[in-house]
Amino acid sequence: GWSMADAETKRNSEAEAVVKAAKISMAKQVRAMLKFQQLGSAVLDYGNNIRQMAMEEGVENAFDFPGFVPAYVRPLFCEGIGPFRWVALSGDPEDIYKTDAKIKELIPDNPQLHNWLDMARDKIQFQGLPARICWIGLKDRARVGAAFNQMVADGELSAPIVIGRDHLDSGSVASPNRETEAMKDGSDAVSDWALLNALLSTASGATWVSLHHGGGVGMGFSQHAGLVIVCDGSEDAGRRISRVLWNDPATGVMRHADAGYDLAIDCAIDQGLDLPMLEKKH
Structure with missing residues (x-):
């Protein structure tokens, strides 16, 4: 993780790298959510579009769990x-x-x-x-x-x-x-x-x-x-x-x-x- 000071510095000097790092983190989270789903947990996207971001980062099955509206x-x-x-x-x-x-x-x-x-x-x-x-x-x-x-x-x-x-x-x-x-x-x-x-x-x-x-x-x-x-x-x-x-x-x-x-x-x-x-x- 980053400290608040590190994050602020990176946002100002390496904005694209921050976006990339955020998407990598989201992809990791979605992979974990998919694993929970496989284990039988109720899993959903609560409307923050994390599945889309994870898919853009290579998680091809990110949409295997639903959003909260259709669910x-x-x-x-x-x-x-x-x-x-x-x-x-x-x-x-x-x-x-x-x-x-x-x-x-x-x-x-x-x-x-x-x-x-x-x-x-x-x-x-x-x-x-x-x-x-x-x-x-x-x-x-x-x-x-x-x-x-x-x-x-x-x-x-x-x-x-x-x-x-x-x-x-x-x-x-x-x-x-x-x-x-x-x-x-x-x-x-x-x-x-x-x-x-x-x-x-x-x-x-x-x-x-x-x-x-x-x-x-x-x-x-x-x-x-x-x-x-x-x-x-x-x-x-x-x-x-x-x-x-x-x-x-x-x-x-x-x-x-x-x-x-x-x-x-x-x-x-x-x-x-x-x-x-x-x-x-x-």
């Missing part, structure tokens, strides 16, 4: 479930605690969600503006957003709430080594969906929309769209919230239904999504 998360994406994040612009933690309670009221039958909200309040300190994140999906995001907006309108919250999400989500990403790895229809690298998601969020009235790439896997390996909507208590915000927070996760359900996932197709039917491509396929 565990994709069924959630099929129902538009992903990271839902909000921030209290007042800076008052009490506003977050009130929104925690509102989510538990609106979604009473999800004990894992309740456990997370309780643990986050007790164990995780706020940094900067108070914020919270949890995983909810198509059937819940719009009504939670509407409830937050009404809380602002009624004066229950002391200032507006801003709602966003992670770049990792069900319909906003094209990332063949992470979110869209091993898609059922082979559409791993089709980035149209991320761009359509951004356009739809813009048309729906999001406060701001962003396009970026590289999230989790490094620059050049993914494209994704982000959005934010502000709950300021106005009727106009309420209308835009209902569109933005429905259409965004619905894009994810649509994307996975189009790829042939039965769970997404069932969700689309259950939630009344009008997906003409499904009529052609079925």
Whole structure:
């Protein structure tokens, strides 16, 4: 290994050598992970693209173990479930605690969600503006957003709430080594969906929309769209919230239904999504 001082010196004087050394180290780690897999351990890439780096360093079977999305998360994406994040612009933690309670009221039958909200309040300190994140999906995001907006309108919250999400989500990403790895229809690298998601969020009235790439896997390996909507208590915000927070996760359900996932197709039917491509396929 290198000391911190050695690493800093090498980064400044031998940048290419540092990259090479890092890839050699990653290859060694992936070979060890493959060995653990052979011994029966559950092994996965948690989204940092280490398999790609190892393969570039000569580990030809680096992708013999899966990424975490196809291994565990994709069924959630099929129902538009992903990271839902909000921030209290007042800076008052009490506003977050009130929104925690509102989510538990609106979604009473999800004990894992309740456990997370309780643990986050007790164990995780706020940094900067108070914020919270949890995983909810198509059937819940719009009504939670509407409830937050009404809380602002009624004066229950002391200032507006801003709602966003992670770049990792069900319909906003094209990332063949992470979110869209091993898609059922082979559409791993089709980035149209991320761009359509951004356009739809813009048309729906999001406060701001962003396009970026590289999230989790490094620059050049993914494209994704982000959005934010502000709950300021106005009727106009309420209308835009209902569109933005429905259409965004619905894009994810649509994307996975189009790829042939039965769970997404069932969700689309259950939630009344009008997906003409499904009529052609079925």
